[in-house]
Amino acid sequence: MGDFPNALRSAWLPRNPKVRGFLLDITGVLYESGGEGGKVIPGSVEAIQRIRNSGVPVKFLSNETQTSRIGIVKKLRKHGFDLCVDDIITPCPAVVAALNERQLRPYLVVHPDALPEFDEISTNEPNCVVIADAAHHLSYENLNTAFRVLMNSEEKILFTLGKGKFYQEDGELTLDVGPFATGLEYACGVTAEVIGKPSESYFLEGAKRLGMRPEEVVMIGDDIESDVGGAMKLGMTGILVRTGKYRPTNENHQVKPDAVVDNLHAAIDQFLE
Amino acid sequence: MAKKRLCALIDLSGTLHVDDAAIAGAQEALRRLRSKISCVKFVTNTTKESKRLLHSRLTKMGFDIAVDEIYTSLSAARNLLDQRKSNPLLLVDDFAMEEFHGFPTNEEKDTVVVGLAPEKFSYENLNEAFRLVHAGASLIAVHKARYYKRNDGLALGPGPFVAALEYATGSKAYVVGKPEKSFFLSCVEGMGFQPHDCVMIGDDVRDDVLGAQKAGMTGILVKTGKYLPGDETKFEFSPNFVAADFTDAVEMICNDFVSPKA
Numbered sequence: 001m002g003d004f005p006n007a008l009r010s011a012w013l014p015r016n017p018k019v020r021g022f023l024l025d026i027t028g029v030l031y032e033s034g035g036e037g038g039k040v041i042p043g044s045v046e047a048i049q050r051i052r053n054s055g056v057p058v059k060f061l062s063n064e065t066q067t068s069r070i071g072i073v074k075k076l077r078k079h080g081f082d083l084c085v086d087d088i089i090t091p092c093p094a095v096v097a098a099l100n101e102r103q104l105r106p107y108l109v110v111h112p113d114a115l116p117e118f119d120e121i122s123t124n125e126p127n128c129v130v131i132a133d134a135a136h137h138l139s140y141e142n143l144n145t146a147f148r149v150l151m152n153s154e155e156k157i158l159f160t161l162g163k164g165k166f167y168q169e170d171g172e173l174t175l176d177v178g179p180f181a182t183g184l185e186y187a188c189g190v191t192a193e194v195i196g197k198p199s200e201s202y203f204l205e206g207a208k209r210l211g212m213r214p215e216e217v218v219m220i221g222d223d224i225e226s227d228v229g230g231a232m233k234l235g236m237t238g239i240l241v242r243t244g245k246y247r248p249t250n251e252n253h254q255v256k257p258d259a260v261v262d263n264l265h266a267a268i269d270q271f272l273e
Numbered sequence: 274m275a276k277k278r279l280c281a282l283i284d285l286s287g288t289l290h291v292d293d294a295a296i297a298g299a300q301e302a303l304r305r306l307r308s309k310i311s312c313v314k315f316v317t318n319t320t321k322e323s324k325r326l327l328h329s330r331l332t333k334m335g336f337d338i339a340v341d342e343i344y345t346s347l348s349a350a351r352n353l354l355d356q357r358k359s360n361p362l363l364l365v366d367d368f369a370m371e372e373f374h375g376f377p378t379n380e381e382k383d384t385v386v387v388g389l390a391p392e393k394f395s396y397e398n399l400n401e402a403f404r405l406v407h408a409g410a411s412l413i414a415v416h417k418a419r420y421y422k423r424n425d426g427l428a429l430g431p432g433p434f435v436a437a438l439e440y441a442t443g444s445k446a447y448v449v450g451k452p453e454k455s456f457f458l459s460c461v462e463g464m465g466f467q468p469h470d471c472v473m474i475g476d477d478v479r480d481d482v483l484g485a486q487k488a489g490m491t492g493i494l495v496k497t498g499k500y501l502p503g504d505e506t507k508f509e510f511s512p513n514f515v516a517a518d519f520t521d522a523v524e525m526i527c528n529d530f531v532s533p534k535a
Contacts, residue, residue, distance in 0.1 A: 140394040144429050147420070151427060165441045166403065175396070175403050175441055182440040183433030187419045 021057040025221035028244015034170040043265030063162035065132035091161035091196035092117035128157035162196035198230025229255035280312040284475030287498015302520040320389035346450030359384040388415040416450030452484025
């Protein structure tokens with residue numbers, strides 16, 4: 001299917017002769033999050049350009065829920081990245097589809113900037129909870145309301161958009177949604193349904209959007225568990241970059257990436273001639 | 274007649290009183306118990322009230338209790354901090370802060386203590402706690418209750434926030450309150466009692482009774498407070514004794530655990 005496999009040249013190729021496309025994490029791989037849109041990671045704009053020029057398919061598999069997809073695109077374009085809304089996979093549309101299908105009305109613990117993604121969903125008399133990285137909106141009062149909705153629901157259904165532990169923002173580690181979802185699980189005695197990385201179905205959605213089988217895909221991310229571990233479990237090639245939330249101790253983690261490289265530019269360098 | 278060498282550990286809420294009302298006959302039963310055995314302690318998982326506040330509430334209800342006889346999960350946390358010479362970040366209620374006077378405020382924190390403090394569980398404070406524990410500070414939980422009852426309904430307890438910090442950091446919290454074995458043992462520490470010299474009376478089968486029994490003490494479950502029919506058989510092992518109320522439990526102790534009805 002297509003000629004682009006010929007464009008792939010890498011040290012990993014002998015082990016992964018089928019690699020045909022890329023899934024890239026956004027935050028911590030393309031840019032470091034922080035005030036005023038954050039900072040571009042040097043070389044990453046050029047890396048995306050090289051992928052585009054090579055014709056190798058690429059999609060962006062993100063757990064970003066602090067803003068809508070269009071918000072992400074605007075931010076990334078400002079940084080000089082060439083991409084559009086259709087290139088980006090985020091958990092919000094996936095959970096909206098699940099809510100529609102199961103006719104659920106959520107109490108939303110999400111960032112106000114992400115609310116447009118939920119426009120079509122009714123939130124009257126909620127009978128489930130959707131929790132996301134809502135940052136300062138992960139307050140006691142909001143979590144307590146979520147807790148009460150769950151305790152008052154016949155079936156306690158909790159969706160968490162990703163289950164990351166933390167990420168880096170303005171040079172500091174910051175709590176992600178995972179710990180708060182875990183707190184609600186503990187309080188109510190439920191297991192959350194994860195929509196986003198590292199859930200299997202989310203990576204499969206990424207592969208589907210590339211039109212490939214998991215073993216044909218390279219996932220590049222800065223989260224050893226959520227990006228690399230999740231992808232490798234499905235048979236994808238998992239590459240860890242030393243940017244974003246990366247810490248040297250990650251290299252002693254039980255998850256052993258197929259490769260650890262300095263940044264996205266270095267990763268692409270090894271794949272594309 | 275010489276007093277029996279025995280230490281009774283008595284739960285407060287649900288055992289001696291419910292809200293601001295004493296359980297019928299409990300004050301008189303406590304007096305009788307004091308005349309028969311050598312030591313009583315009052316044990317509770319409070320995370321909001323200092324010993325002083327608890328003491329004044331109980332005194333108002335007519336209980337004859339000394340401040341020093343009260344041992345709370347906050348006391349246990351304070352003991353542990355002193356033992357370890359820790360310098361803590363305290364996510365505890367303002368009313369409880371008086372149990373934690375005397376720690377340096379400007380030095381680097383090496384411990385995070387989580388109590389029940391809804392107004393302190395902000396995203397900022399939890400991030401500060403997370404960064405400390407992630408960098409190697411130890412995590413102490415006053416207790417790990419999932420939720421508690423307040424005027425407007427159920428509300429999240431400290432447990433979920435402890436669980437959140439554990440998940441984020443991969444560390445395990447050291448829990449100091451009931452039903453931890455260490456709570457019951459530290460309550461009588463230095464007083465010369467062995468666990469088999471101690472009897473625990475409470476209305477919570479798991480946190481009071483089975484917790485104390487795991488520490489080697491005798492447990493008596495009272496059918497007041499939060500007791501629900503069937504509690505006796507809900508867990509993997511049962512209370513040593515079940516009493517109708519505190520008065521009945523005192524009767525059992527005074528009769529060397531031979532029930533007058535038997």
